[in-house]
Amino acid sequence: MPLSWALFANFLLAAAGYIVGRSRAFATAGPDVRKLHSRPAYHGASVGLAALLPALAVLAAGAILRLAGVLSSDTGPIIGIVALIAAIAGLGFGVMRIGREYQARNVVEHMVLGLLMLCSLIAIVTTAGIVLSLVFETGHFFRVYDWKTFFFGTEWTPRFQGNSQLGIVPLLWGTMYVSAIALLVAVPIGLFAAVYMSEYASRRVRGFVKPAIEVLAGIPTIVYGLFALITVGPLLRDYFAQPLGLGNSGTSVLTAGLVMGIMLIPFVSSLSDDIINAVPQSLRDGALGLGSTPSETVRQVVLPAALPGIVGAVLLAASRAIGETMIVVLGAGAAAQMSLNPLEAMTTITVKIVSQLTGDSDFNSPETLVAFALGLTLFVITLALNVVALYIVRKYREQYE
Amino acid sequence: MYDMNRPEKAVSQTETKISARKVQVYYGDKHALKDVDVDILDKTVTAFIGPSGCGKSTFLRCINRMNDTIPIARVEGQILLDNEDVYDRRVDPVQLRAKVGMVFQKPNPFPKSIYDNVAYGPRIHGLARNRAELDGIVEKALRGAALWNEVKDRLSEPGTGLSGGQQQRLCIARAVATSPEVLLMDEPCSALDPIATAQVEELIEELRSQFSVVIVTHSMQQAARVSQKTAFFHLGNLVEYGDTDDIFTRPRDSRTEAYISGRIG
Ligand SMILES: Nc1ncnc2c1ncn2[C@@H]1O[C@H](COP(=O)(O)OP(=O)(O)OP(=O)(O)O)[C@@H](O)[C@H]1O
Ligand SMILES: [Mg+2]
Numbered sequence: 001m002p003l004s005w006a007l008f009a010n011f012l013l014a015a016a017g018y019i020v021g022r023s024r025a026f027a028t029a030g031p032d033v034r035k036l037h038s039r040p041a042y043h044g045a046s047v048g049l050a051a052l053l054p055a056l057a058v059l060a061a062g063a064i065l066r067l068a069g070v071l072s073s074d075t076g077p078i079i080g081i082v083a084l085i086a087a088i089a090g091l092g093f094g095v096m097r098i099g100r101e102y103q104a105r106n107v108v109e110h111m112v113l114g115l116l117m118l119c120s121l122i123a124i125v126t127t128a129g130i131v132l133s134l135v136f137e138t139g140h141f142f143r144v145y146d147w148k149t150f151f152f153g154t155e156w157t158p159r160f161q162g163n164s165q166l167g168i169v170p171l172l173w174g175t176m177y178v179s180a181i182a183l184l185v186a187v188p189i190g191l192f193a194a195v196y197m198s199e200y201a202s203r204r205v206r207g208f209v210k211p212a213i214e215v216l217a218g219i220p221t222i223v224y225g226l227f228a229l230i231t232v233g234p235l236l237r238d239y240f241a242q243p244l245g246l247g248n249s250g251t252s253v254l255t256a257g258l259v260m261g262i263m264l265i266p267f268v269s270s271l272s273d274d275i276i277n278a279v280p281q282s283l284r285d286g287a288l289g290l291g292s293t294p295s296e297t298v299r300q301v302v303l304p305a306a307l308p309g310i311v312g313a314v315l316l317a318a319s320r321a322i323g324e325t326m327i328v329v330l331g332a333g334a335a336a337q338m339s340l341n342p343l344e345a346m347t348t349i350t351v352k353i354v355s356q357l358t359g360d361s362d363f364n365s366p367e368t369l370v371a372f373a374l375g376l377t378l379f380v381i382t383l384a385l386n387v388v389a390l391y392i393v394r395k396y397r398e399q400y401e
Numbered sequence: 402m403y404d405m406n407r408p409e410k411a412v413s414q415t416e417t418k419i420s421a422r423k424v425q426v427y428y429g430d431k432h433a434l435k436d437v438d439v440d441i442l443d444k445t446v447t448a449f450i451g452p453s454g455c456g457k458s459t460f461l462r463c464i465n466r467m468n469d470t471i472p473i474a475r476v477e478g479q480i481l482l483d484n485e486d487v488y489d490r491r492v493d494p495v496q497l498r499a500k501v502g503m504v505f506q507k508p509n510p511f512p513k514s515i516y517d518n519v520a521y522g523p524r525i526h527g528l529a530r531n532r533a534e535l536d537g538i539v540e541k542a543l544r545g546a547a548l549w550n551e552v553k554d555r556l557s558e559p560g561t562g563l564s565g566g567q568q569q570r571l572c573i574a575r576a577v578a579t580s581p582e583v584l585l586m587d588e589p590c591s592a593l594d595p596i597a598t599a600q601v602e603e604l605i606e607e608l609r610s611q612f613s614v615v616i617v618t619h620s621m622q623q624a625a626r627v628s629q630k631t632a633f634f635h636l637g638n639l640v641e642y643g644d645t646d647d648i649f650t651r652p653r654d655s656r657t658e659a660y661i662s663g664r665i666g
Contacts, residue, residue, distance in 0.1 A: 202472075203472070280509070281470070282505065282507055282509035283509055283511060283512075284470065285467060285470060285505060285509065286505060286509040286510075286511065286572070286575075287511070287521070288467065288470060288494075288495075288498060289465065289467060289498055289502070289503040289505065289576075290498065290499070290502065290521060290522040290525070290575065290576070290579055291495055291496065291497075291498040291499030291500075291522065291525065291526060291579065292495070292521075292525050293495050296525055300511075300521070300525075301511050301512075304511075304512055304513065305511075305512045
């Protein structure tokens, strides 16, 4: 009997337990249901859960033990049968407990609470698992590679024959440079678009403009990447870089930054639009009633009131920018270098993570393991960004609510 | 139905500040205000009374064109402020609202400090040449609104952190600080305790020496105490307008009488 069948049978038993428990409770109550501490449905649920939970515990334990190799793989039927026995025992125990004084409602409430806690625990445990695996592999990496060279090295020249220079600084520089340009494009445009839509546009215009902007959000990033590669890149090269003598690279930080900025516009604008719309009309009335112009009202009353949300939106856009890969590969290239010239090719952490892990390489060489160290660094950066965002938002909350 | 024969002596003292003729307001298809004719005098307190939903706030919002911000609202007729039609295309609502201040029915302090709330109007209109002058305006306005003693040590704290009644007085101070020519107050004392109410009424009396005040109130006693003129609205109509004393002692319309004696509304 495979485990899935055991699982199914357990659920059937639990359902049966519910019905039995409920009717048993009715029988115990006699003519007046109010004599019971808990309504019959709660008694039923308590019996059902009493049947289900021990069986699920047995199944889970069995599965883990089999994965860990303690039990051999042909023990499936035995585990299933043990689970069924546990379910029947639980059911019997649950039915026995039914009585007028038995507080089934409280028991069920506790179990529901436990279930909810379990679900949130799963999310936390998964995150912790991801972080731990990153930390683990990063530890491997630092055993074979000097951490000072990684964090402070300004050269990135991985060679699969060994003797690579794996300094994160040029990648970090590229990441920051591209993200900064992207935000410089996306934040003002997105914010002004949001202000226009929420404060000035008539309902008809808004009904047209808002979806039109949101179309941008639906374009896959690889398509943006193509746009960067075949349109924006050559355009910038032919009309800016070459005439100004700033290089002749088809891919550049500016290309990737501009295109990524366009990609981020709908994020900033739709989030900000929602936030600005949530500012109560009475505040606008107050400002207009004192004789402010619409733009004074926006600048001095609406935007300050919406600021915490807008900061949140910007930081969200920033973490998207930092994590973006496709646009950078096609727009900025893959050359790890540090330069102030925005028309030169550079690259980012995410791109290098991909390129270090693709291709057949030895999973114990520093050239591969460095990907995990890069990933962890990226994670720490975005985490810090989120913490800062929360801090700012909370500070403004205190001030304004 | 009602008549405009106001006692001559009231008119002779002061001149008309606002004159409304055949004002109609529609919210979409709903005809919320019908044929309102009224002359509001300068340096006078005018009270608007009437049951809830009869259009008092609506008429108040016509005077400084706040109804412009409601997309479905439509105003017809004529409202003259100093003999100039406020709905004329050449009139800039921004300038109009600087002249016609408003205290809203619900307190709406800005998410700024108490000081910045009051200083908002003076700042955007450049009423103070330096910080000391601005400080003076803010203090005077807060004193007038009977709030100064409670907030003088916490001027930099957010205005939204005040209690409801304090917020209402903050909004009064904010409107007064802009020194308008007409002050429209929509139930300014609805959240105030008797002491603060008395102080605000004192302020209104004081303001009357400089400009005309229109106050909406649900309290007959308040209308009788503070106003010289009273207008009674009912179901979108201006039923009766006249000297406060006459309205409360010798109402001409049976609906007015029913309202002030507590039978409708
Ligand atoms: N923004 C709006 N949209 C649609 N209808 C409105 C709007 N504002 C007011 N009305 C309607 O217009 C009528 C008059 O409303 P108004 O706010 O002027 O009443 P009011 O006399 O101030 O009442 P209250 O004493 O309760 O404040 C009401 O029937 C109301 O439903
Ligand atoms: Mg009202």
